[in-house]
Amino acid sequence: MTAQTAYHGEMGEQFAARATTSVYNAYTDRPAMLRLAGDVGGLHVLDLGCGAGHYAAELLRRGAARVVGVDGSESLLRAARARLGDRAAALHHHDLEQPLTFLADGSFDLAVMALVHHHVEARARLLSEIRRVLRPGGALLVSTTHPTADWMYFGGSYFADDRVTLPFGAGHAISYRRMTVETFLGELLGAGYVLEELVEPRATEDARPVDPGRYEKTHRAPTFLAVRVRRP
Template identity: 75%
Template sequence: MRPDTAYHDEMGRQFAVQATGSAYHAYTDRPAMLRMAGDVSGLRVLDLGCGAGHLAAELVQRGAAQVVGVEGSEALLRVARERLGEGAVLHHHDLEEPLAYLADRSFDLAVMALVYHHIDARRELLSEIRRVLRPGGTLLVSTTHPTSDWAYFGGSYFADERVELPFGDGFALNFWRMTLEQFLGELLGSGFVLEELAEPRATEEARLVDPRRYDKTHNQPLFLSVRLRRP
């Protein structure tokens, strides 16, 4: 049976707080995703695993015509609803299941920030994303960097296994550790075309907020972000 990897209840509440100002989320992954998104004004955007709605809120603020968020944790959806108000449509949904309620070719941009590695049914999910994106649409995916996982968990770089990373106050993030070859292979094998790959480092603001993590991201790649085109 697949583990339920959504950040429920107290774990979700702790993530929501952390995602607001943490060096890794607010100042490393999110700015990289927003830079890769480029000009989103007038676009119909799907945010998969939208969490507490931080990225969605930025997309709304930058003029996206429509933002739809999908998230498996009710606790996080509550925070996202408070943050976004009427600015976005939010769905409670397990990303292991098809996005049956979303129409074919109905989005210009799909974003999936630090969610992909949680999912078992990744090929099925990619096929659904391909279905709901219009031809020429963009998919942005970020994940934990394979070498960072290797450095932390040890063993073989080529290990293909679920791992648990301690998180917050006694919780654990459960996700797939995968090689670069596997990560990119799945995306390209699902028919997407790679346009850009980035190994983001924390922005200058993080120097003041959290100098230790700022330095860490400048010495070791912790995240990986890609921009892909749906042909």
């Protein structure tokens, strides 16, 4: 994530542990994004906001040739290194508000940005940078908080674009910017991507015994929005 919004210190450690089994992370967002990824055999993948390495580990398990992870939190990168072991060489500590100057043009087949986009302020520049490092025909997967979920939780106008905070863990808070579906998709299309698929993820059946209440919640009201777009 960005230097300002990354999950630093104890907050990062709490998130790394929670993301392993959380209904929202492990059983809702992650399965949806991995399904959107499709067959990753032999692909070079960029994992932006890689967190504790859960996506990278699964992408490598599914046959990706190489996964490069980028995150603004050293706490999460430590967790990612522990998870990936000898496959963790390609992890970078970097603020996603800044250009990806350390990555070469056209060097990736697929980019993954899971629950990160709404934290970033310089989104237009980041989307342009991702387009630069993707090969022609390469895909970008993006998930974000569902605009309707934010409206239901924070209230006010659905069209509000204020920065909000959400309590997390023991005394921490997550900061991100609200946006409408129109804004979310408009930024992606405006950056030159072509929409291939849009999903509103619900928790998989495996989540039901883990947390029945949250499982049911994801099937009653929207939680996340995820898309697969392509660089022409």
